[in-house]
Amino acid sequence: MIRRTVYVSDIDQLVTEEQLASLFLNCGQVVDCRVCGDPNSILRFAFIEFTDEESARAAVSLSGTMLGYYPLRVLPSKTAIAPVNPTSLPRSEDEREMCSRTIYCTNIDKKLTQADVKHFFESICGEVHRLRLLGDYQHSTRIAFVEFAVAESAIAALSCSGVILGALPIRVSPSKTPVRARSSPRSP
Structure with missing residues (x-):
C-alpha cells in the first residue's frame, strides 16, 4: 500500500x-x-x-x-494514507453540510457520460445537485464527485458500491471534501 x-x-x-x-x-x-x-x-x-x-x-x-x-x-510516501485531519476539511458549517450530501465514486466505466452517471444515481438515490466526472479516455476508468440535494440520498448511494455501471462495479465512499464551485483566479 x-x-x-x-x-x-x-x-x-x-x-x-x-x-x-x-x-x-x-x-x-x-x-x-x-x-x-x-x-x-x-x-x-x-x-x-x-x-x-x-x-x-x-x-x-x-x-x-x-x-x-x-x-x-x-x-x-513513507506512510500509507493517514486518516483525514478533521480540522483541515471542510472549512465551514455549510461545507460540512455539503460533504454530508456528497459521495466519491471510483472505477467508473470510461464509456459512460456525465449524464449517464447522473441518471444512474438519480434513479436510485434521489436528486443530484452537482456532479463532476473526472478523468479522460486514455485511462480505463474515471472518478466522480456527486453532490445530492439531501444527505439521505448520499447515504443511500453508499449502498451502490459494487453495483455494475456500464461494464464495471463502481466503488462509492463518503466524500471528505465538498464539491466547491470552480473558483475564479485570486484578486490581488
Whole structure:
C-alpha cells in the first residue's frame, strides 16, 4: 500500500482535493486523495494512493508541476494514507453540510457520460445537485464527485458500491471534501 502512495507538498491553499485527484489521474487510477494541513496555509500536503506501484512511480515525475500558484513537490510516501485531519476539511458549517450530501465514486466505466452517471444515481438515490466526472479516455476508468440535494440520498448511494455501471462495479465512499464551485483566479 505504501509503495502505491505518493506524498505531495507545497499545495496552494485554493487547490481542492478534486483538482489534485484530477491532475494525478494522468498517472493511473486514483484510489484515494487526502489533502491535510491548515486550509489557510500554503503548508498543505496530500497523500494520493493508486491501484498499482507503477502509477505511483509515474506520479513522482509530476514534481514541479504548477497547480495554482506553486509548483507541487511529489515524493514516494513513507506512510500509507493517514486518516483525514478533521480540522483541515471542510472549512465551514455549510461545507460540512455539503460533504454530508456528497459521495466519491471510483472505477467508473470510461464509456459512460456525465449524464449517464447522473441518471444512474438519480434513479436510485434521489436528486443530484452537482456532479463532476473526472478523468479522460486514455485511462480505463474515471472518478466522480456527486453532490445530492439531501444527505439521505448520499447515504443511500453508499449502498451502490459494487453495483455494475456500464461494464464495471463502481466503488462509492463518503466524500471528505465538498464539491466547491470552480473558483475564479485570486484578486490581488
